[in-house]
Amino acid sequence: MTEAQAIRNRNFGSRVTYSPKVFIPLTHLCRDKCGYCTFAQPPARVQAPYLSADEVREIAFQGALAGCHEALFTLGEKPELRYPAAREWLDERGYESTVHYLYAMAQLVIDETGLLPHANAGAISKEELSMLREVSPSQGMMIESLNADLDCHRGAPDKDPNRRLQTLADAGDLSIPFTTGLLVGIGESRDDRIETIQAIADLHNEFGHIQEVIVQNFLPKPGTMMHKKKPALESEYLETIALARILLPNDVHLQAPPNLSDDFSILLQAGIDDWGGVSPVTADFVNPERPWPSLNRLRSISEDNGYFLAPRLTVYPEFVRDSAKWIDEKLRFPVMDRSDSELLGRDDPGSIFPEKIEFVTNVNDGAEVAQVGEDSTQWYSGSSTSPANLLLNKTKPSKEIDEILNEASEGQDLTEKQIVKLFNARGGQVHTIVSYADSLRESVNGNAVTFVSNCNINYTNVCTFKCKFCGFSKGPLSLNLRGKPYLHSLEEVIARAAEAHANGATEVCLQGGIHPDFDGDYYIDMCQAIHDELPDLHIHGFTALEVTEGAKRLGEPLSSYLKRAYDAGLRSLPGTAAEILDDEVREILCPDKISTEEWLDAHKTAHEIGLRSNVTMMFGSVEEPVHWARHLIRTRELQRETGGFTEFVGLPFVHMASPIYLRKGARRGPTFRENLLVHAVARIVYHGYIDNIQASWVKIGLDGMKQMLQAGVNDVGGTLNGENISRAAGAKHGQMLGKDQFEELCQPLGRELIQRTTLYKTLRGQDPQRKHIPVAAE
Numbered sequence: 001m002t003e004a005q006a007i008r009n010r011n012f013g014s015r016v017t018y019s020p021k022v023f024i025p026l027t028h029l030c031r032d033k034c035g036y037c038t039f040a041q042p043p044a045r046v047q048a049p050y051l052s053a054d055e056v057r058e059i060a061f062q063g064a065l066a067g068c069h070e071a072l073f074t075l076g077e078k079p080e081l082r083y084p085a086a087r088e089w090l091d092e093r094g095y096e097s098t099v100h101y102l103y104a105m106a107q108l109v110i111d112e113t114g115l116l117p118h119a120n121a122g123a124i125s126k127e128e129l130s131m132l133r134e135v136s137p138s139q140g141m142m143i144e145s146l147n148a149d150l151d152c153h154r155g156a157p158d159k160d161p162n163r164r165l166q167t168l169a170d171a172g173d174l175s176i177p178f179t180t181g182l183l184v185g186i187g188e189s190r191d192d193r194i195e196t197i198q199a200i201a202d203l204h205n206e207f208g209h210i211q212e213v214i215v216q217n218f219l220p221k222p223g224t225m226m227h228k229k230k231p232a233l234e235s236e237y238l239e240t241i242a243l244a245r246i247l248l249p250n251d252v253h254l255q256a257p258p259n260l261s262d263d264f265s266i267l268l269q270a271g272i273d274d275w276g277g278v279s280p281v282t283a284d285f286v287n288p289e290r291p292w293p294s295l296n297r298l299r300s301i302s303e304d305n306g307y308f309l310a311p312r313l314t315v316y317p318e319f320v321r322d323s324a325k326w327i328d329e330k331l332r333f334p335v336m337d338r339s340d341s342e343l344l345g346r347d348d349p350g351s352i353f354p355e356k357i358e359f360v361t362n363v364n365d366g367a368e369v370a371q372v373g374e375d376s377t378q379w380y381s382g383s384s385t386s387p388a389n390l391l392l393n394k395t396k397p398s399k400e401i402d403e404i405l406n407e408a409s410e411g412q413d414l415t416e417k418q419i420v421k422l423f424n425a426r427g428g429q430v431h432t433i434v435s436y437a438d439s440l441r442e443s444v445n446g447n448a449v450t451f452v453s454n455c456n457i458n459y460t461n462v463c464t465f466k467c468k469f470c471g472f473s474k475g476p477l478s479l480n481l482r483g484k485p486y487l488h489s490l491e492e493v494i495a496r497a498a499e500a501h502a503n504g505a506t507e508v509c510l511q512g513g514i515h516p517d518f519d520g521d522y523y524i525d526m527c528q529a530i531h532d533e534l535p536d537l538h539i540h541g542f543t544a545l546e547v548t549e550g551a552k553r554l555g556e557p558l559s560s561y562l563k564r565a566y567d568a569g570l571r572s573l574p575g576t577a578a579e580i581l582d583d584e585v586r587e588i589l590c591p592d593k594i595s596t597e598e599w600l601d602a603h604k605t606a607h608e609i610g611l612r613s614n615v616t617m618m619f620g621s622v623e624e625p626v627h628w629a630r631h632l633i634r635t636r637e638l639q640r641e642t643g644g645f646t647e648f649v650g651l652p653f654v655h656m657a658s659p660i661y662l663r664k665g666a667r668r669g670p671t672f673r674e675n676l677l678v679h680a681v682a683r684i685v686y687h688g689y690i691d692n693i694q695a696s697w698v699k700i701g702l703d704g705m706k707q708m709l710q711a712g713v714n715d716v717g718g719t720l721n722g723e724n725i726s727r728a729a730g731a732k733h734g735q736m737l738g739k740d741q742f743e744e745l746c747q748p749l750g751r752e753l754i755q756r757t758t759l760y761k762t763l764r765g766q767d768p769q770r771k772h773i774p775v776a777a778e
């Protein structure tokens with residue numbers, strides 16, 4: 001067990017997964033008769049041979065409402081070959097076989113609830129496996145034992161080891177992520193168990209398709225042939241789990257059910273890294289006398305043993321990552337739609353239902369999407385749902401997180417690997433990270449929460465670029481669902497800026513599409529015109545893309561172009577157009593936009609001529625935590641060189657009306673945990689480099705912002721009179737906030753709201769000597 005646990009820790013760290021699932025017992029009829037089984041029943045003992053479509057729908061719906069991700073279909077093997085009642089039931093409804101009915105019900109469940117089916121259809125043929133691959137992202141069948149002479153299997157033709165091995169091999173050949181396993185204590189020997197584990201390992205070495213192996217202990221059940229037999233010996237059970245961990249290839253996950261052991265924490269010490277399916281709704285129909293532990297108990301027992309719980313999907317991340325090979329094309333989006341950034345199951349409380357779009361209307365500033373069907377109740381960026389309070393989770397010691405934070409506190413720059421580990425934190429680990437980030441925030445920014453009074457002018461939505469996430473631009477390849485193309489005249493831009501200035505704005509933020517008719521001087525002329533009219537208004541404008549494109553269109557070196565812009569009144573660049581600073585991701589999100597190198601170069605050049613800028617990161621669409629880590633490291637390195645970044649701004653992806661989501665190519669933005677962690681980890685990574693961490697209330701909402709302010713965030717950004725871009729992607733939060741609303745946010749937290757300039761100088765009327773607030777030269 002010591003060796004097994006060490007292997008498990010090396011491969012999977014402190015992570016232990018489970019699958020929130022609902023159990024759908026499609027039929028209790030089975031042509032086999034196994035000595036330990038209470039699941040199989042004769043027709044006289046069941047109300048109907050199969051669950052009806054309505055019953056399936058209702059069970060799945062309850063599961064989806066309770067926040068499950070998986071619909072586990074369990075069924076007997078080929079009951080229609082033994083029971084005429086089953087054959088007649090299928091004939092009357094036009095189904096060729098039980099597997100055909102399963103196919104139809106799995107499809108129904110995906111369409112109507114979005115739950116991901118896991119089909120457990122037994123020793124079926126290659127054709128049947130192939131058919132189910134279209135509706136079930138993963139499938140499973142226990143090998144049980146390779147001993148062909150077990151008494152318990154005398155009446156079970158489908159338990160023939162060769163047939164089961166054939167099914168496993170066929171699944172491999174068809175690239176089906178597959179779950180299998182063995183039973184301990186049904187009369188088999190230690191050698192039989194080792195032989196079974198070895199056979200599974202061999203098949204995985206050949207096909208790479210075994211996602212997990214379940215080691216399950218026999219418990220005698222009343223009413224079965226084996227009711228008087230002794231349960232599996234604990235020592236044999238634990239030894240089998242440990243042997244499985246040692247003998248199986250390292251990438252195969254190992255599962256043991258928590259409800260079949262009185263003290264299930266010991267299973268972690270034997271080497272498991274997965275608790276299997278745990279249902280908040282249905283009983284364990286295979287072991288109805290052993291209810292599942294509550295999630296809270298599972299979490300706290302895991303954490304007490306140094307492991308942190310994460311919900312997963314029915315198919316493991318390793319297979320989702322290579323979905324072109326492992327997952328049927330039609331299932332890739334339903335899987336992605338429930339995934340978080342680690343390709344595990346989204347972990348916000350509440351339910352997710354597939355978004356069915358009835359129509360999309362053009363409104364002036366973008367698209368409005370009309371949805372029909374059940375509303376999802378999970379938090380996502382831009383929604384009006386309040387997130388769960390993750391700060392209530394208690395800190396639990398975690399060696400790997402503590403070691404990283406110790407290094408950070410000694411002033412070490414964190415590495416990519418360390419940063420990824422912080423992003424992957426769960427449960428009590430999240431609290432540890434967030435508390436540390438908050439303490440750094442306090443040491444740098446004191447009690448202050450800053451904001452800037454600004455106005456956003458998105459002067460045109462016409463754009464020649466084709467960023468796939470952008471719901472704002474009106475371009476040739478648009479989904480044709482955006483608002484009318486517009487271009488404000490210079491007079492209009494000045495009038496808007498003047499109005500905002502008269503209302504107290506100190507900053508005008510200028511961003512827009514890349515209009516095909518602009519030459520580079522357009523941007524400079526706009527700065528000059530605003531600056532002439534409103535000389536004390538800070539011009540924060542033009543993304544790295546806009547200035548790079550402006551200089552390019554004039555054939556002018558970027559540094560001389562930016563110098564002219566500076567002379568015309570430009571003072572800082574917004575850090576947008578960064579999205580994720582990793583070309584692997586940019587290739588998917590915005591292939592024709594500036595590269596990572598060009599973005600960094602534009603900011604470096606800007607810093608060198610005296611402009612300031614910020615770092616933004618749009619996260620939660622297609623990328624993984626490793627890309628966030630690279631983004632933070634690349635910008636940290638530039639900051640070390642130039643010192644020109646004033647703040648980091650996290651921009652959670654708003655999916656609702658984003659073309660890439662509507663085309664089924666992205667996730668639903670980050671989960672709230674990811675959102676909290678991105679800002680907290682940014683605070684830690686940038687400590688000593690960038691003093692200000694800003695969260696975007698437009699995307700996070702004020703309720704979520706309360707937690708953000710306790711997770712390393714010291715700045716709430718701008719009042720944003722006139723923001724259109726987030727709204728164009730479907731965000732529901734308003735267009736403008738006043739100082740009073742920011743006050744309401746800060747007061748309960750005992751924090752002081754302070755108005756700042758763009759470059760973090762406190763404004764007159766505030767105490768300029770206020771401790772800890774960095775004052776940058778304007």
Ligand code: SF4
Pocket residue numbers: 463464465466467470471472473475512513514545590
């Ligand atoms: S993100 Fe910017 S560059 Fe990309 S399409 Fe939208 S407006 Fe154009």
